[in-house]
Amino acid sequence: MSTGVAAGASAPSFAFSKGESAVAGALKPGMGRRPNVIFMICDDLGYGDPGCYGSQLPTPNLDRMAAHGLRFTHFNAGHPICSASRAAVMTGRYGLRSNTTGAFSPNAPTEGTSLEETFLSELFHGAGYKTKAIGKWHLGQAPQFLPTSRGFDSFYGVPYSDDMNPLPLFRDTAILEKNTDRDLLTPRYTEEAVKFIDEQSAGNPFFLYMAFSYPHDPARASERFRGKTGFGDFGDAVAEIDWSVGEVVRAIERKGLTGDTLICFTSDHGPWYLGSPGLLRGRKASTFEGGFRVPFLAMWPGTIAANKVVDTWCSNLDVLPTMVSLCGLKSPEKPLDGGDFSKVLLGGAGPVKRKPLLYFSAMGGHGLDVHCIRRDEWKLRVAQGIKGEIYINDRTTGARGSAWLQHPELYNLARDPAESYDVAKFHPDLVKELMDDLESQIPSFPPNVVEAYASLKQDKGDITTPPGASPRPNGLPVPDWAWEPDNLRPPSYRP
Structure with a gap:
């Protein structure tokens, strides 16, 4: 291309007219003007x-x-x-x-x-x-x-x-x-x-x-x-x-x-x-x-x-x-x-009208596993990638799979966009609402997704898995030196 600017040089401003740089009358859909x-x-x-x-x-x-x-x-x-x-x-x-x-x-x-x-x-x-x-x-x-x-x-x-x-x-x-x-x-x-x-x-x-x-x-x-x-x-x-x-x-x-x-x-x-x-x-x-x-x-x-x-x-x-x-x-x-x-x-306010959105994962399960459901600022995590693979999927490791969280995690993305603070225990009713919504949406998907969801719920991570972590293998013995809080203790736990 012979037009444009060289790398590192300052690009010319967009040459909009005065009327075009501000809202000159919002389009009302269906009025005949098609952009x-x-x-x-x-x-x-x-x-x-x-x-x-x-x-x-x-x-x-x-x-x-x-x-x-x-x-x-x-x-x-x-x-x-x-x-x-x-x-x-x-x-x-x-x-x-x-x-x-x-x-x-x-x-x-x-x-x-x-x-x-x-x-x-x-x-x-x-x-x-x-x-x-x-x-x-x-x-x-x-x-x-x-x-x-x-x-x-x-x-x-x-x-x-x-x-x-x-x-x-x-x-x-x-x-x-x-x-x-x-x-x-x-x-x-x-x-x-x-x-x-x-x-x-x-x-x-x-x-x-x-x-x-x-x-x-x-x-x-x-x-x-x-x-x-x-x-x-x-x-x-x-x-x-x-x-x-x-x-x-x-x-x-x-x-x-x-x-x-x-x-x-x-x-x-x-x-x-x-x-x-x-x-x-x-x-x-x-x-x-x-x-x-x-x-x-x-x-x-x-x-x-x-x-x-x-x-x-x-x-x-x-x-x-x-x-x-x-x-x-x-x-x-x-x-x-x-x-x-x-x-x-066109300048109006939200929110966008739709059902809560689902976050499907590429991690194992042939890409069929659901990990989260979100409604407005609230995001509920019900599953997570296993064996530490929760950030990056690389061809040298493969997408290893997902596990169901025995303790679902709830994040307020308006206050906590980095998903650093699980507040599920403070909002049990909201957790139940989102879980019920997830259960109601899954049957609308193809059979392979429905089957993958049923299988995922059976493939649980260990109860000792901390919030925000990759699920620990279910049933893995707790080391003798480890202490777990009451809600993360397996039946075999010996304090």
Whole structure:
């Protein structure tokens, strides 16, 4: 790309008019004005990685998005692993409802998100939008699962994560390169996005889904950004993504479509080995907030407020129902797990109306185990990863499994976002309410999820397991030197 700014240089401000930089009259869904939508999603970008979320990484364009729009501080992924999280965005439903329980392997070419599901892209396409997918897909690599079979007019990108080999580059269903140059993915995605925007015209709405391959490990950047940030490969990859965001926004400006375009930026889940989850506990693959909470920025000059921080709890499960409301799309026939937060985007107050949300784990049980249920600020943990594997899932250790907690843990995320203080014993009625809600929701899932839940409840951790810990093996003798409080004493305990 010949446009934009060099790494390390100051990017030009977004050239919004005075009327566009403030709310010029909120859109009322269904009134006839249908916005263009650009939805950008990173792979493994942590909640604490953008500069506007407290990082020292250079992200001037993301910071300007926050200054010209909304910055959400309580936004969750739909799942802490790649494919299932993207299925949640595209369907508004848990990935486990659509045969998407973790990350599809490149060695499983016949697997993909169920064809019985309705994708967000299909809703946009059915409403007359031009639709394009760019970047990492990871919802199935066979032709029937690729974007052009799921409501997108065209696709330019890769079928799965950058650590999978070989990594083919696709144009629609044709393979352009059998093993593409990973260093060039972000600039290539950017060039494709700018070209697509340049081809659009006012009055003909479009939906652009732009899924960056980075900063997923091993993070890569082109020569232009490599070694320039002082924060290693991860920081360089984030800086190049930030540059890409700026190029996309400025392409919209050049077309005069700023006031007609809603731009969203987020991540699929928390960071893996590197990257910052902020001050939150946990990382990718864990069911702590560090695995689930993600940055979310929304900018639509002239319609949504500028420089506003939003504390309402939202989720990537909410994206589809929100776009249905904002853009006048037909709602899918199947019941949704997410809710509509369009009123929040347009300046209203929350909360988002939906059932309490479930946190499914990638740790063992074929990715079917539920660990937590959350209602508003209250999060109840009923299970945890075993053998100490509660933070990071690595291929050298494998996802070892989960165990049921004999003492469920309750956390108030408003007061304790790092999940450091279990307060279950002070709120027994709330614990029971959330447990009852979990029991009522599980039967709505496919049989394999229901069976996994029944099995998980039988696979108990030891009663001596302290709050916040990986469950100890059930029945493990208490050492002679150990003292346990009354509520953590097994029947065989001898003080």
